[in-house]
Amino acid sequence: MKYKFCQQIDRHLCFNKNNLYSCTVGNNTRGQSLPIIKENYNGEPINWEEFFTQREEIKKNFKEGNQFENCKGCFFLHEEDWDNINTQREFKYIQFSHWLMCNSKCIYCSNHTAYDKSKLTDTYDSVPVLKDLINKKYVNEKTKVDFAGGEPTLYYKFNDLLKLLLDKKVRDIIVHSNAILYNKTIEQGIKNGNVSLCVSLDAGQKKVHEKVKGVKSYNTVWKHIKKYAKAKNPIQKNYISLKYIIIPDVNDSEKEIELWIKKSIKAGADKLLLNADNNIFIQENSWEIKNKQLQKVIKLSEYFVKRVIELNINAKLEFNVTAAYKTLNIPIPQIDYNYYI
Ligand SMILES: C[S@@+](CC[C@H](N)C(=O)[O-])C[C@H]1O[C@@H](n2cnc3c(N)ncnc32)[C@H](O)[C@@H]1O
Ligand code: SF4
Ligand code: SF4
Incomplete structure (x- = not known):
């Protein structure tokens, strides 16, 4: 019948904040x-x-x-x-996202607290629960494991969790990181072909990046992305994906997207992801404002799709972009957009 x-309720589990x-x-x-x-x-x-x-x-x-x-x-x-x-x-997807601390201050993000060394251990140790999941085979080599947060590289048990998964030969691990800190375990996982990395740049130019991120990390982050990309073996299926979140009135221009695409290709990205700010859907704006924002997201997505097809780059439209199309009942362009399924 x-x-x-x-699928999320059926086979996903997310350790997120205290829920x-x-x-x-x-x-x-x-x-x-x-x-x-x-x-x-x-x-x-x-x-x-x-x-x-x-x-x-x-x-x-x-x-x-x-x-x-x-x-x-x-x-x-x-x-x-x-x-x-x-x-x-067995689970198809597990997400660890229960730490909030971060060394960036992205203007769109409600999921972080300021970096404070004395509070690093404020969140729980999830190594025992992962060990239990692995021992019972509810997490196995085929489970997709996702790290988010907060900033994973600041979580005091991050290296232990990642090493445990690498030891167990879990094949599809994705780390969402701002890449302000370079992490050797991530590099090892990228080399092995088990770890994919996703970094949200949200800008092509330094001044726009600083406006979005609230910290001066532009040069460091691009340097680290290049280093991670260099560690990757091109014959492996894992990937370095770079993301752009469209934020109304901050980075919503074709010019900025174009500069980001060019810079990302040069840095060695395998995949480009386009998303839109969650706040478009959360904020209680009038329908007129929301409609205008969604129309803009669609206009920029059409530009993005045209360019990635011209440049022949692997790309995806993430869930808030597809939600903009669905909300306005407009057909979604035919690139592979089912990132979370
Ligand atoms: C909360 S972050 C945590 C991991 C890491 N600090 C990072 O930025 O990648 C996980 C992902 O959520 C995305 N994100 C955060 N706030 C968002 C928002 N308001 N709209 C869309 N995506 C958002 C980030 O871009 C990132 O790719
Ligand atoms: S994806 Fe939608 S339907 Fe599925 S669990 Fe999340 S909110 Fe519910
Ligand atoms: S780097 Fe990640 S966790 Fe930190 S503020 Fe930005 S989106 Fe939030």
Whole structure:
């Protein structure tokens, strides 16, 4: 039987701040609301029997038409024969994002606190829960593991987590980093072909980069990206992806996107990602303002798509860009845009 559900609830798990979520993409039709699986989580051992029973209960509710309130209308919900796919317990995707500290001050980001050496251990140690997941084979070589945050390279257990995954030959690890600090374990993972790196530049020019990031990191970051890109073996499938988040009235110009594309290619990027600021969907603006912002996102996305096709670069439109098209009911350009699925 087919019914509306989504892969995130079915097979994803996100350790995010002090909650467990099934996704951190969010529902763009409801101000990006997130489905909470467990509140006040601080690294305690998880009773997986209870967890999977709860997941089956949630699935049954969706089947009966009782969706999570936060998921109602989400663009990711779609009809499938969900009872007959993903019948094992393993996770397809795990995200570690429970630390908030960061050495950047991106204007769009609500997910960080200022860097403070004395508070580095404010968040829990997630090594035991990862070990448990691996021992029980709920995380295995095929699970995609994502590091976000806060800044992963500042998390006091980041190297331990990454080394554990590399030891277990987990194939598809993605680290989201601002690349202000260069990290040797990331470099090793890139060399091995297990780690992909995603850095959000959001600008081509130094002055715009500094406006977006709130710190003077432009030269350092490009230098580190080049070094990571050099470590990569071209025959491996992992990638260095560079991102541009369209922020209304800050970097929303074709000229800036063009400069970023050129600089990214020169630095050795394998993939370019275009996204738009979450705040477009969260802020309570009038429909007139929101509509104007979404139209602009679409105009810039059309430019981006035209250029990456001309330049023959691997590229993706991320979820907020596809949500802009879906909200305005405009067909999405045909490049590979299913980054999170
Ligand atoms: C919260 S960051 C944490 C990891 C790391 N510090 C970094 O910047 O890559 C994870 C990802 O979320 C993206 N992000 C943060 N705030 C966003 C927003 N308002 N809209 C869209 N993407 C956002 C960042 O660009 C980054 O790629
Ligand atoms: S339906 Fe949307 S909001 Fe709900 S878990 Fe799936 S992706 Fe997340
Ligand atoms: S670098 Fe990442 S965590 Fe830090 S402020 Fe920017 S988006 Fe947020």
